[in-house]
């Protein structure tokens with residue numbers, strides 16, 4: 720790798736906030752950003768988040784918060800900025816995959832989905848974005864999904880939440896671009912995590928896998944590598960983009 724490229728991917732001295740980073744895709748992202756030198760703050764409801772985050776090194780730490788609680792999210796972001804002095808990178812990764820046929824989707828399932836997948840993505844972006852605007856630099860990446868782009872059975876609430884994340888991100892990219900902040904989304908197909916396995920097991924999983932041209936599900940590390948590009952110095956011109964990582968599912 721050339722020295723200039725190495726420099727672009729070196730996150731030494733930067734602080735990255737990763738929501739839902741105690742396991743799965745978020746943990747793979749947190750690990751790679753720490754490997755590249757970032758001090759990582761993981762926000763997750765998992766009570767072990769402190770030890771999970773500190774294991775990443777670079778003085779990383781965790782905050783046990785349920786992201787549905789607005790006051791805790793706002794106070795949490797404030798306390799992180801007080802402790803670190805800066806947030807350069809925000810990864811809106813937290814999410815749940817609750818599924819049901821449209822006619823059986825209850826208001827509770829709908830509201831829970833929005834309160835974890837969509838609302839916190841806005842709340843964290845707003846609280847951290849304000850700080851990034853003051854500093855005139857920031858990288859925000861939010862996890863959307865292939866389910867926002869093509870219809871999948873039983874995904875009515877999930878699809879709506881993730882389409883919301885993509886639409887919201889474009890507006891943030893427009894409003895905050897002038898302040899040196901880029902905002903992008905990543906839309907994966909099924910990824911081998913607890914969430915992916917919950918929905919896509921057995922024959923249902925096999926049928927889905929067969930529709931993916933590369934004939935497999937993705938790995939959390941493959942999402943982390945795309946995130947690293949988007950938050951790096953190499954991607955300053957990528958803004959408001961939705962990067963689809965689906966092994967080719969949506970080309971057919």
Ligand SMILES: NC(=O)c1ccc[n+]([C@@H]2O[C@H](COP(=O)([O-])OP(=O)(O)OC[C@H]3O[C@@H](n4cnc5c(N)ncnc54)[C@H](O)[C@@H]3O)[C@@H](O)[C@H]2O)c1
Nearest residue numbers: 739741742743744763764785786813814909910912914915
């Ligand atoms: N796995 C997939 O197939 C897939 C595909 C496309 C998009 N995504 C998206 O990627 C993101 C990560 O998915 P994953 O598969 O790693 O999920 P996961 O279920 O493996 O991990 C989710 C993490 O979020 C935390 N969390 C959940 N609810 C929370 C809450 N209310 N407050 C605080 N923390 C909470 C959990 O403790 C966990 O650590 C999600 O936004 C998901 O929608 C996943």
